Amino acid sequence: MSDVATQTETLVEIEDLTVTFNAGRKPVRAVDGVNLQVKRGEVVALIGESGSGKSVTLRSVLRLHPPKRTVMQGHIRVGGEDVMAMSAQTLADFRGSKVSMIFQEPLLALDPVYPVGQQITEAILRHENVSKAQARARALELFEFVRIPSPERRLAAYPHELSGGMRQRAMISLALASRPKLLLADEPTTALDATVQIQILLLLRELQRELGLSVIFVTHDIGAAVEVADRIAVMYAGKIVEEGPVRALIRNPVHPYTQALLSSVAHGGFVRGSRLKTIAGSPPDLANLPPGCSFADRCDQATPACHQTRPVETWVASDHRARCLLLQKD
Numbered sequence: 001m002s003d004v005a006t007q008t009e010t011l012v013e014i015e016d017l018t019v020t021f022n023a024g025r026k027p028v029r030a031v032d033g034v035n036l037q038v039k040r041g042e043v044v045a046l047i048g049e050s051g052s053g054k055s056v057t058l059r060s061v062l063r064l065h066p067p068k069r070t071v072m073q074g075h076i077r078v079g080g081e082d083v084m085a086m087s088a089q090t091l092a093d094f095r096g097s098k099v100s101m102i103f104q105e106p107l108l109a110l111d112p113v114y115p116v117g118q119q120i121t122e123a124i125l126r127h128e129n130v131s132k133a134q135a136r137a138r139a140l141e142l143f144e145f146v147r148i149p150s151p152e153r154r155l156a157a158y159p160h161e162l163s164g165g166m167r168q169r170a171m172i173s174l175a176l177a178s179r180p181k182l183l184l185a186d187e188p189t190t191a192l193d194a195t196v197q198i199q200i201l202l203l204l205r206e207l208q209r210e211l212g213l214s215v216i217f218v219t220h221d222i223g224a225a226v227e228v229a230d231r232i233a234v235m236y237a238g239k240i241v242e243e244g245p246v247r248a249l250i251r252n253p254v255h256p257y258t259q260a261l262l263s264s265v266a267h268g269g270f271v272r273g274s275r276l277k278t279i280a281g282s283p284p285d286l287a288n289l290p291p292g293c294s295f296a297d298r299c300d301q302a303t304p305a306c307h308q309t310r311p312v313e314t315w316v317a318s319d320h321r322a323r324c325l326l327l328q329k330d
Helices: 003-008 054-060 088-097 116-127 132-145 151-155 164-176 194-211 222-228 246-251 256-263
Strands: 010-021 028-039 043-047 070-078 099-102 182-186 214-218 231-236 239-245 313-317 320-323
Touching: 010 054, 010 214, 028 054, 028 214, 028 239, 043 054, 043 222, 054 182, 054 214, 088 099, 088 116, 099 164, 116 132, 116 151, 116 164, 132 151, 132 164, 164 194, 194 214, 194 222, 214 222, 222 246, 231 246, 231 256, 239 246, 239 256
Parallel strands: 043 214, 043 231, 099 182, 182 214
Antiparallel strands: 010 028, 010 070, 231 239, 239 320, 313 320
């Protein structure tokens, strides 16, 4: 297969994904009909406010939601494999070896009673037929790969003995331990200070290019998405309301929610001392969604039809789509 064919081959296919939680009095549809594709070697960012369904979508790829309280419908395929149809054993083999995840807070994701080196070694032994000495040698290589200083000493450290930035680098090493093809990153820089955030973002992008990984990156930070991603998918109330290449979406956002998000962030043309725009109101209750567009009550461009009719996807370009009644032609 040629390099061009490899670059355009689809690795992840999410079709009409719906995730409903039944833990409360009323079912909560946290993800509602999401469609998303990720090509090999591509980085896609999911952005939006808290509660928009970004992390739920991400965790669905590994089926990490409690099965007794969760109803998942639709299709998720990674490398041609149907994730929704996998048995418990197949899913256990699939996690880590083909798809890995970087969690938002590594201090909670890493086991506090074991050295980080031991945790990475165990992950390698679980998925690869190597000796313990070989697994430890690879763990050391991974620490060097993500530029952890004094890696030999850090392998013996416990999570609480590492700084936030070092813990996140250790978490990245753990995610890369079994050479996955897809990396899921759930707001990996949220708990870090600004300087370390930039370092981790640049490291992720460099590792992605060097290893040819596909990445789905969840963030509420538009600046981080622009820095890391090739494409951006904007989520609101469980739906993707706009999706397209970074440049097209930043320069020509067509959905009012995307426009509002971009207007609420300081950028190159922002005048010091002026007020940033805000999005009025709050996201809707996912257990009691309105009959029309979920953003209509907060949208300054809404028409009476927006409150009654749910919009469908409209393609504004061959690689740029949005879900808004204002884009639908009669």
